[in-house]
Amino acid sequence: MASNVIAAPRSASMKYNRNKGGGSKFEMFAWLFMRLSGVVLVVLIFGHLFVNLMVGQGVHAIDFGFVAGKWASPFWQVWDLLMLWLAMLHGTNGVRTIINDYAEKDGTRMVLKTVLYIAALVIVVLGTLVIFTFNPCPLDASGVPLPGGFCGK
Amino acid sequence: MPTKPAGTLYRGREGMWSWVGHRVTGVVIFFFLLVHVLDTSLVRVSPEAYTSVIGTYKIPLMGLGEAGLVAAIVFHAFNGLRIIAVDFWKKGPKYQRQLLWGVLALWVIVMVPFLIRHLSIVFGGH
Numbered sequence: 001m002a003s004n005v006i007a008a009p010r011s012a013s014m015k016y017n018r019n020k021g022g023g024s025k026f027e028m029f030a031w032l033f034m035r036l037s038g039v040v041l042v043v044l045i046f047g048h049l050f051v052n053l054m055v056g057q058g059v060h061a062i063d064f065g066f067v068a069g070k071w072a073s074p075f076w077q078v079w080d081l082l083m084l085w086l087a088m089l090h091g092t093n094g095v096r097t098i099i100n101d102y103a104e105k106d107g108t109r110m111v112l113k114t115v116l117y118i119a120a121l122v123i124v125v126l127g128t129l130v131i132f133t134f135n136p137c138p139l140d141a142s143g144v145p146l147p148g149g150f151c152g153k
Numbered sequence: 154m155p156t157k158p159a160g161t162l163y164r165g166r167e168g169m170w171s172w173v174g175h176r177v178t179g180v181v182i183f184f185f186l187l188v189h190v191l192d193t194s195l196v197r198v199s200p201e202a203y204t205s206v207i208g209t210y211k212i213p214l215m216g217l218g219e220a221g222l223v224a225a226i227v228f229h230a231f232n233g234l235r236i237i238a239v240d241f242w243k244k245g246p247k248y249q250r251q252l253l254w255g256v257l258a259l260w261v262i263v264m265v266p267f268l269i270r271h272l273s274i275v276f277g278g279h
Contacts, residue, residue: 004160005160005162005164006160035237035241038233038234038236038237039234039237041230042230042233046230049223053270053271053274054267054270054271057274058271058274058275059210059211060211062210062211063203063208064200064203064204067196067203088186091182091186092183094183095179095180095183098179123186123187123190123191126190126194127190127193130193130194130196130197133197134196134197135197138199146200146201147200148199148200148201
């Protein structure tokens with residue numbers, strides 16, 4: 001293996017040819033975004049895991065009422081919205097990087113990235129709508145409250 | 154146009170394996186996230202649909218899956234902070250190996266109490 005290891009950049013035998021780029025700063029912003037969103041996501045996701053899995057009855061406590069209780073407060077709505085957007089952008093950019101690294105054919109890369117972007121868009125739009133249109137007392141088509149909802153009081 | 158690689162940049166050791174671990178855990182977390190937004194979206198279908206599907210998260214096999222997922226998230230989180238340290242801290246590249254051992258130590262420190270609590274909830278009598 002040692003014989004076909006590529007020399008480290010900046011070693012004496014290596015000419016340091018870096019692509020100057022075409023003036024687009026997109027990749028630099030993507031790189032920076034991964035680090036900034038990463039720090040915020042550590043806080044958001046650790047908090048999410050602690051509240052949903054560690055407190056009280058843990059995973060056993062999660063049901064429709066648990067979600068209704070959280071989203072009754074704008075605090076958790078904003079928390080979950082921020083988590084959704086940052087995690088999806090962070091994850092989509094990560095998978096984009098992996099596709100660029102391993103899919104060698106132009107066509108394969110384009111198809112995989114198209115599927116990725118469509119999936120990400122659907123999930124972000126769906127999740128955002130769910131957070132903002134959540135109804136603790138959902139009704140069926142004829143206006144009768146569905147069982148399990150919180151309608152009284 | 155990429156053709157056959159002329160050699161390899163993979164050098165093994167802490168630097169390469171932490172990078173491999175970061176990629177693998179990242180992809181695992183991403184696919185779980187897609188599913189997790191879909192299952193949460195069932196709150197807009199009906200309370201019973203949501204509560205019934207989220208109920209599958211409480212069976213012991215899924216409890217083990219959640220433990221694996223949290224293990225992946227905690228590694229990705231701490232190793233991500235290590236990457237930030239390597240990129241932005243002047244001495245980061247010099248100490249990247251020690252930082253990885255720090256990541257693994259923190260991972261154990263977080264995972265042990267998490268597993269004790271989570272697994273006793275999942276396997277405890279309810």
